[in-house]
Amino acid sequence: MKTVLVTGGAGFIGSHYVRCLLESEREVQVINADALTYSGNPWNLRSLEGHPRHRFVRVDLADSDQVRRLFREHAIHQIVHFAAESHVDRSIRSSAPFVRSNITGTHHLLEAALKHGVEKFVHISTDEVYGSISEGQADESAPLKPSNPYSATKAAADLLCLSFFHTHGLPVVVTRCTNNYGPRQYPEKLIPRIIFRLMNHLPVPIYGDGRQEREWIFVTDHCRAVEQIRLHGTPGTVYNIGTGETLPNLEVARRILAMMGKPESQIRFVEDRPGHDVRYSLDASRIKSELGWEPSVSFDEGLERTVDWYLNHSDWWESVKRRKTGGEQW
Template sequence: MSQTVLITGGAGFIGSHYIRFLLNTYHDVKVMNADALTYSGNLYHLRDIEKDHRYQFLHVDLAEKEQVKKIFSRRIDQVVHFAAESHVDRSIQNAEPFIRTNIAGTHLLIEAAKRTGIGKFVHISTDEVYGSIVTGQADEQTALAPGNPYSASKAASDLLCLSFYNTYQFPVVIIRCTNNYGPCQYPEKLIPHLIRRLMDGQPVPIYGDGKQERDWLHVRDHCHAIDLVRIHGRPGEIYNISAGQPMANIHVAKQILDLMGKPTSLIEYISDRPGHDVRYALDSSKIRAELGWAPAIPFEQGLEQTVEWYLQHPDWWASIEQSRAERG
């Protein structure tokens, strides 16, 4: 009997990659994609599978109770919850959408999932809930110390999910991953933002001194980890996912410049953003030991392929511009 997996936020960057991963990996899976199609949601990402009979799109705002109820009038076996406001700069400018979507929306979703007896609920979180890790690595027992409104809203949703496991034995598993990169990432994020600037012949802005460290993981490696957790992850547990190689933002920028044949003189250092965490680093030994996961795409190889994808897909950039224009 086929399983039906509800993917929230499936028109976004990671969610769309995971939907394609599911449909390409399992012939008997059915996927329901619930997405509000806010600024970073783009159905262009899924244009190649939209006619697949196993796929269904639902235009849903997860912060609207009646809309969430309607989703669960259908049979759903598992949920993978990607839907979230995720850009730190936007959260600093206005935290309200982050509270509404990331906390209130998650609450409505897990309430509805609990009532219908979901088999597994995978909550996609972030390494940012641990705050800045000056030295070493954060493991799953590290105290939460979010440093901006975005990460605070994600930490709150994590705790809410864990409270439902503790109180109701709700079968939730939490994934906390480091920075993702790859094709179709919304261009406010560092790597596509820098690529776009260089494509337009503009300088590339770098916050502060550029020495902030992030651990970059290719989105396909993340999708593989998510699927292992969906199938084998233990309810009530948290799994960190990382490549284990933190690197400075300025190093990433210089690699992109090199791949695109541009001089380092195009780097433009700008005022640092408020509350900018210096370093994120995760210990992912738990998922490696328990579920046998390991990243397969080296950063240098993945970055080169990613740059090439953005250069070769002007139609994708056009879809982003069209979406922006439609939203005013």
């Protein structure tokens, strides 16, 4: 039985990945380590309570003593590292928590992984490290040009991870995925925020002219890609994960309005985010050709499933509202 440490497993993507891993691998036990920040929600793990191969531990990765204790108490074979501060707007308001969790937290985990001879370290990163791509697609050799504190801290963590491979031979793999959406995403992010506002008869704010383009992936497709990479990814390699389904934010809003039977007059254009990247687009041919991964959920199908889920989970909304730290506007 292998023990896989999943960090950030009480958050949006991590909580889907933990289920994907437990369902696809019978001979794996999961240590799910999460600090339970504002976006880490125990509700997201409710259906795993009592699961014989899943154990939750509250750990702040930015605290080196807590990380050392985690590795002393558990014999960890592999790591899949999702834990991070993840929202661009928050990083613009205050970047210190991003440096702390995304850089210092990752560094503590790398040190512990090296000391304990971990056999695979999958670092979950983002397409945002490439910055805005005016045309074409970024492949894994594209220069890193992060333009906000969130993406800058993720890029720093990517480079630290790769340095541990080159310097120490730690078997690190880095993944860079496009925008995720699906059930249990914290409502500060574009898609659940639009749904929340429409459910509550509020106008839908869109930054600038709404023409910023993002590539979208349904969260379970991302998790399947990470699983392929955990099993078969080559150490020292970066894998982009994308679908090719690139849409302007305004079009995303329009599709949700149509699905929820709301008029386009609900849209309000608001002042743009400072340093807002205009376009992200990834070349994901490496993971497709080397590991045989393909996305399986189209944007329209995934969006239907997502809208439906949020409309039918008032208990999740209540749990998120109870954890609200104040001052947040969705």
